[in-house]
Amino acid sequence: MSGMGQACYVYPGAPATPALVTADISFSRGIYMNGSMLMDDGKSVTIWGFTDLAAAPGTMAGGNNGMGGSFPSPAIRVTEGQIVHTSLTVGNMWMHTIHHHGIEPSTENDGVGHFSYDIYNGTYTYQWKASSAGTYFYHCHVNTPLHAEMGMYGGLIIDPKPLSTDPVGTKRAFSNGPIYDVEAIWACDEIDPALHTLAWNAGTCGGDVGLNNFHPKYFIITGVDGASSALTNPGVAVNMKLGQTALVRYICAGFFPQKITFGGLTASVVASDGRPLPAAWSTTSIEASSAERYDCIIKPTTTGTYTVTVQFLHWITGAVLGTAKTRINVT
Amino acid sequence: MDRRSFLKASGAGLATTLMGTGMLSWTPRSEAATISKTYYINDGTRAMPDGVSVYFKSYGDSATALSLPATPIICQEGDTLSITVINRLLKTHNFVIGGLKAGDPPLASTGNIASGATGTINLAIPSGAAGSYMFYDNVTGYNRFLGLHGGLAIMPSGSSTTLYSGSPTFKKQLFWIFNDIDPALNNAVQLNGTIPTTFTPRYFTINGLSSRPPGASGFGDPTIDAMADPRSKLSGSIGDRTLLRILNTGMCSHSVHTHANHMEWLTNNGVVRSSVWKKDSLYLRNNLGKIDSIYPFSPPPDAYPAVTTGHFPMHLHDEMSQTAGGGLYQFGSMTEIEFI
Ligand SMILES: [Cu+2]
Numbered sequence: 001m002s003g004m005g006q007a008c009y010v011y012p013g014a015p016a017t018p019a020l021v022t023a024d025i026s027f028s029r030g031i032y033m034n035g036s037m038l039m040d041d042g043k044s045v046t047i048w049g050f051t052d053l054a055a056a057p058g059t060m061a062g063g064n065n066g067m068g069g070s071f072p073s074p075a076i077r078v079t080e081g082q083i084v085h086t087s088l089t090v091g092n093m094w095m096h097t098i099h100h101h102g103i104e105p106s107t108e109n110d111g112v113g114h115f116s117y118d119i120y121n122g123t124y125t126y127q128w129k130a131s132s133a134g135t136y137f138y139h140c141h142v143n144t145p146l147h148a149e150m151g152m153y154g155g156l157i158i159d160p161k162p163l164s165t166d167p168v169g170t171k172r173a174f175s176n177g178p179i180y181d182v183e184a185i186w187a188c189d190e191i192d193p194a195l196h197t198l199a200w201n202a203g204t205c206g207g208d209v210g211l212n213n214f215h216p217k218y219f220i221i222t223g224v225d226g227a228s229s230a231l232t233n234p235g236v237a238v239n240m241k242l243g244q245t246a247l248v249r250y251i252c253a254g255f256f257p258q259k260i261t262f263g264g265l266t267a268s269v270v271a272s273d274g275r276p277l278p279a280a281w282s283t284t285s286i287e288a289s290s291a292e293r294y295d296c297i298i299k300p301t302t303t304g305t306y307t308v309t310v311q312f313l314h315w316i317t318g319a320v321l322g323t324a325k326t327r328i329n330v331t
Numbered sequence: 332m333d334r335r336s337f338l339k340a341s342g343a344g345l346a347t348t349l350m351g352t353g354m355l356s357w358t359p360r361s362e363a364a365t366i367s368k369t370y371y372i373n374d375g376t377r378a379m380p381d382g383v384s385v386y387f388k389s390y391g392d393s394a395t396a397l398s399l400p401a402t403p404i405i406c407q408e409g410d411t412l413s414i415t416v417i418n419r420l421l422k423t424h425n426f427v428i429g430g431l432k433a434g435d436p437p438l439a440s441t442g443n444i445a446s447g448a449t450g451t452i453n454l455a456i457p458s459g460a461a462g463s464y465m466f467y468d469n470v471t472g473y474n475r476f477l478g479l480h481g482g483l484a485i486m487p488s489g490s491s492t493t494l495y496s497g498s499p500t501f502k503k504q505l506f507w508i509f510n511d512i513d514p515a516l517n518n519a520v521q522l523n524g525t526i527p528t529t530f531t532p533r534y535f536t537i538n539g540l541s542s543r544p545p546g547a548s549g550f551g552d553p554t555i556d557a558m559a560d561p562r563s564k565l566s567g568s569i570g571d572r573t574l575l576r577i578l579n580t581g582m583c584s585h586s587v588h589t590h591a592n593h594m595e596w597l598t599n600n601g602v603v604r605s606s607v608w609k610k611d612s613l614y615l616r617n618n619l620g621k622i623d624s625i626y627p628f629s630p631p632p633d634a635y636p637a638v639t640t641g642h643f644p645m646h647l648h649d650e651m652s653q654t655a656g657g658g659l660y661q662f663g664s665m666t667e668i669e670f671i
Pocket residue numbers: 095096097140141142147152
C-alpha cells in the first residue's frame with residue numbers, strides 16, 4: 001500500500017467476482033478525487049466522484065492521475081430483469097467501493113468493505129440483478145461520512161420492462177405504474193466545505209477530524225447550487241406543458257433530514273425506496289431522512305412557475321439550516 | 332480475528348450459541364400474570380471506542396451494574412406490571428413509561444424518586460395497549476440521553492406473532508434502542524457543572540454499544556461490539572421474519588438503513604400506518620421517536636446468482652453516526668444482519 005498513506009480498518013482487494021456471468025448491461029466506473037464545484041457565492045469546493053470509463057476510453061482511473069468528472073457521478077440506468085455489471089477500477093492511492101443503495105445483492109457485491117473488500121489497485125465487477133423498478137442511487141461505502149459527503153454518488157434508475165400493450169417510448173414509473181412525459185432526478189444534498197479539505201482516509205486510524213460535527217453551508221440539487229443556479233439550470237428545473245405528467249425522483253442524498261415542498265403543487269407519491277406504494281399518497285410536501293427516495297407524479301392543472309423548496313433540517317434542533325430551490329415551469 | 336475469515340470459519344456456530352440470549356423471547360399465556368422487575372438507578376463510566384471514559388446513568392439490573400439500555404420488559408395485555416425503581420443516586424429521578432402514541436399521556440410513572448428512595452409502578456395493562464413503549468427519566472430533558480432509558484414490549488393477549496391485533500406476523504423480535512452521546516453533557520452532570528444548551532454528539536450507540544470493524548480491539552466481543560451483540564444482531568434463515576422495535580432515546584434524528592432486505596414499515600411514533608410500505612431507509616425522529624418494522628429475511632432480491640446466506644450491515648445513514656470521537660468510521664451505530 002505504498003503511497004496511499006496510512007489507513008486503518010480497510011479491507012483492500014479486487015478479486016474476481018464469484019459466479020460471474022455475461023451481463024445484460026455493463027457500466028465501467030473509475031474515480032476522480034480532484035473535481036470541483038463552483039458555488040453561487042463564487043467559491044469552489046473540492047468534489048470526488050466516479051467517472052464513466054466507457055465514455056472516456058484511455059482514461060487512467062483510480063488515483064495516479066485522477067481527473068475531474070461530473071457531479072453527481074454518471075447515472076446508472078437499467079431495465080427491470082437485467083443482470084448488471086458495475087465494474088469499479090481504483091488505483092493504489094486510495095480505496096473506494098460502490099454500494100448500490102436499495103439494491104440488495106449478495107455480500108460480495110454489496111460494496112461494504114468490512115464484509116467484502118474495499119477496492120484497491122485493481123478492478124472489481126459488482127454483479128447484481130435489477131429486480132424492482134424504481135429510484136435508487138449508488139455511492140461509495142468507504143469512510144462514508146467523508147466519501148459520500150465529498151460527492152461520491154450518482155443516480156441509479158431501474159425502468160420497468162416495456163409493456164407489449166404500450167406504444168413504443170411509453171415511460172412508466174414501474175411495471176403497470178403511472179405513465180409520465182417529463183422526468184426530473186433531484187438528488188438533494190448539503191455540503192460542509194470544512195470537510196472538503198480532508199484526505200480520503202481521514203480519521204480512520206482515530207483522531208478527531210470532525211466527521212461527527214456537520215455544519216453544511218451549501219444546499220444543492222443534483223450537483224447544482226440551490227441558492228439560485230438550480231432555479232434555472234436546465235438539468236434541474238422542470239419545463240413542461242400543461243397536460244403533461246412529470247415524474248420527480250426525489251433522492252435525499254444528504255445526511256440531515258430534509259423537507260421538500262412542491263411550490264403549491266400536489267404530488268402523488270407512487271413509490272418509495274424502489275418499491276411501489278400500496279396506494280398513492282397525495283401531499284404537497286415530504287419530510288425525508290438520509291437515503292430515502294420518493295417517486296412523485298406531478299400533473300399541474302394550471303400554467304405557471306412553481307418554486308420548489310428543499311429545506312435542510314438540523315438533526316438535533318430541527319432548525320432550517322438552508323434552502324435549495326428549483327422550479328417547475330408549466331406553459 | 333478477521334471478521335470475514337471468522338465468519339467463513341465458524342460464524343454461524345457462534346451465532347447459534349448466542350441466539351436466544353439477546354432476542355426478546357416470548358410465549359403467550361392464556362392467563363394474565365404479574366410481571367415484576369426491579370431497577371436500580373445507578374451510575375458509572377464506560378470506555379468509548381476511542382478510549383475516552385464517559386459517565387452514564389442507568390436503570391441497572393443490580394445496585395452497581397450499569398445497564399445501557401435497561402433490560403427490556405415484555406408482557407401481554409391483561410398482565411399486571413409491578414416495577415420497583417430504587418434511586419441510588421444523589422439527584423431526584425423518575426421512571427416514566429411514555430404513551431403509545433406521540434401526545435398520549437404516559438402509560439405509567441413512578442413520580443419523582445428522591446435520593447435513596449424507591450418508586451413503584453403497579454399497572455394493569457388494558458387491552459388495546461399492545462405495542463412498543465419507551466421508558467425513561469424526564470425529571471430533566473437530558474436524563475434519558477445519559478442512559479436512563481429502556482424498552483417495554485406489550486404483546487397482544489394470546490399472541491406471539493403479532494405487534495397488534497391483525498398485524499403482519501413475525502417469528503422473532505428485538506429492540507433497537509439508539510442513543511447519541513455528547514460527553515460534554517455527561518461530564519457536566521458528573522461534575523455538577525453547567526448543563527450545555529447545545530449538543531454535538533461524539534458517540535453513537537445501538538442498545539448501548541458501538542460497532543467494531545475486523546481488526547479492532549473488541550471486535551466480535553458481544554459485550555463490546557454492537558455488530559456481535561445478540562440484543563442487536565439480526566441472525567436468521569430465510570423466513571425468520573423479525574420485528575424491530577426501534578426506539579430513539581437520543582438527541583438526533585436518524586435514518587435506519589438495512590441492507591439485503593427492505594423492511595415492512597408498520598408503525599410510526601406508535602401510530603399504525605394505513606398501509607405497509609417497504610423501505611430500505613426509515614426516518615426515525617428524535618424527541619422519543621419510535622418505529623416498528625419487520626425485517627423479512629427474504630432472499631436478497633437482487634443477488635445473482637440467488638443466495639440465501641450472507642452478512643450485511645444495518646447502519647444509520649446519517650453517516651456522522653458511524654463515527655466515534657470525530658473519526659473512526661465503522662465505530663458507530665451499526666449492527667450485523669446475518670443470513671444463516
Ligand atoms: Cu470512496
